[in-house]
Amino acid sequence: MMSAEPAGNWWGRARSAFAAKPQRTDLLAPDRLDTYGPAIQAALPLLLAGLIAFKLQIYMDGDTGWHLGAGKWILANGAVPTTDPFSHTMPGKAWTAHEWLAEIVMTGAFRLAGWGGLAALFALSVGTTFHLLAREAFRNLSARWAVVAVSIAASLLFTFALARPHVLAWTLLAAWTVILLRAREGRRAPPLAAALLMVVWANLHASYIFGFGLAGLFALESLIENPRDRGLLGRWVAFGLASLAAAALVTPFGPSDFLYPFQVSGMKALSVISEWRRSVPLADKLFFICLAGLAVLVVARWRTIPPLRLLLLVGLSAMAITHARHQMLFAIVGLLVVLPLLDPRAASRPHLTPVRWFWPAVALLVALRVAIPYQFKEHSSYPLSLLAKVPDEIRRQPVYNEYSQGGPLVMLGIRPYIDGRADMYGDDFTFRSRAINRGDIVKFREDVARYGIRWAVVEFDDGLKRKLEREPGWRKFAEDKHATIFIRTN
Structure with a gap:
């Protein structure tokens, strides 16, 4: 029968294996x-x-x-x-x-x-x-x-x-x-x-x-x-x-x-x-x-x-x-x-x-890179073609938008509901926006009244989209695979 290894000896051997001297390394070897x-x-x-x-x-x-x-x-x-x-x-x-x-x-x-x-x-x-x-x-x-x-x-x-x-x-x-x-x-x-x-x-x-x-x-x-x-x-x-x-x-x-x-x-x-x-x-x-x-x-x-x-x-x-x-x-x-x-x-x-x-x-x-035309790929945060369809008189009115879509709105000269500057909007407003995105229609109605919101752009899979499709006083204006735009009718 093999004799038992003394307790703790395994740790000493493992430590010796890891504590190899630096000169043994071959990381600099040509x-x-x-x-x-x-x-x-x-x-x-x-x-x-x-x-x-x-x-x-x-x-x-x-x-x-x-x-x-x-x-x-x-x-x-x-x-x-x-x-x-x-x-x-x-x-x-x-x-x-x-x-x-x-x-x-x-x-x-x-x-x-x-x-x-x-x-x-x-x-x-x-x-x-x-x-x-x-x-x-x-x-x-x-x-x-x-x-x-x-x-x-x-x-x-x-x-x-x-x-x-x-x-x-x-x-x-x-x-x-x-x-x-x-x-x-x-x-x-x-x-x-x-x-x-x-x-x-x-x-x-x-x-x-x-x-x-x-x-x-x-x-x-x-x-x-x-x-x-x-x-x-x-x-x-x-x-x-x-x-x-x-x-x-x-x-x-x-x-x-x-x-x-x-x-x-x-x-x-x-x-x-x-x-x-x-x-x-x-x-x-x-x-x-x-x-x-x-x-x-x-x-x-x-x-x-x-x-x-x-x-x-x-x-x-x-x-x-x-x-x-x-x-x-x-x-x-x-x-x-x-x-x-x-x-x-x-x-x-x-x-x-x-x-x-x-x-x-x-x-x-x-x-x-400057000389070759850049092929910009739109996605849910940048539904630029969809936003281009919105008439100027609508674009000038208060909008509801998802957090990541606020930046493109600012770039286009549209005043957003929220954008990526969470440090300015603060914790409460940022959490509120997230709840609305997920489909909190009560908070959405409150903010529509508070800020006079007349239209909304939401990502295609947001919970709010499904609620707005059934919400009285709102109609779907335009849609693609990235986002949907709703306009208030009353």
Whole structure:
């Protein structure tokens, strides 16, 4: 008979297996693809940008419409709105148009070449983002594994690849993280000039707040590592203050803008907005596979992972689990933070010589996207052909619409009942709109009377559609496979 293994010995053996020494890894070992490393490093982000420009449907979210409407309003009025200029339900209510710079850029691209011009803008942003990610991946890994790492990040990010400001912010987030990591690698503070990124970022997207947290964490790590180097500490403090001044003083809203992301994250209505939902294994398989892989890495390399880097990775994971939209932070920052941890020899690996054709190829891609007519595909949030049938005298009257359809209405100059600015409409109104969509005809009747609603556009499968088909005083005006328009007859 075999003798019983001593209790607890299995754990020691498992721990020894996972705690393999870093030098045993072959992630940096040359392979056949390394011969073409520079070309692959350039071609990969170009391919991903091409998918955004010509393949993926980036207009699947109604928010694109109200961002275009906001950009048009800002350019026409020469100011950033501080109250709602669009809806017929909340006119004059305080509104923080914190993405105003992105909205101007988006509107400029749209005016230049319509939907194709807008797609070109986002393709440029995606190409630049993955250029930064690929450069770091190929610096830290062999070509084969670098392609795998970037492809996984792309698969996570492309779930959120929509024509909205957050995609433009990907480039800034990647650049900011690389700057901080390079500073720590060189045992120095970031250059003061890098603080100028905050001038753009703070006016483009609220994710700049995370950038401050990231800088603070790396500054603390530097202080712990070099407690007596007052000069280094002073340079980190100077960088932090310069970044803070850039974000607080060069925005229309001033220091109060710092509170906005926290106010939004505390809303109860986030639970009914898909991108703010909790990540779950059934819907987010790849994310949880990556999470499991990260856990294995931590167990295997726990002795060599700096404590604050571990804290950052745990924080990114928790944020992404709590709100699915934070998988974007997990993909970009998580990848860049993990790469140097995979092999300690990476810091000494020489950089690949960049190919000269990358940026000309990006310019050609953008030019082709602008030149080739864009085939816009309508769907339930963008029933543009159906809305075009509504006479002007009806369009000028108060409308009821579903949450995601509000953006296109704003874009067309129609004052919506609600749109994607849930932060302005508030929890109660957003929940009320959702109840009506599901078929609460009593609440619908109340709002018809309260706001003088004369027509309604509803998605084809909304519960309200079935109720309005039987509701006295309403008739079906037009319908297609995406939506239905009803007009009030009394």
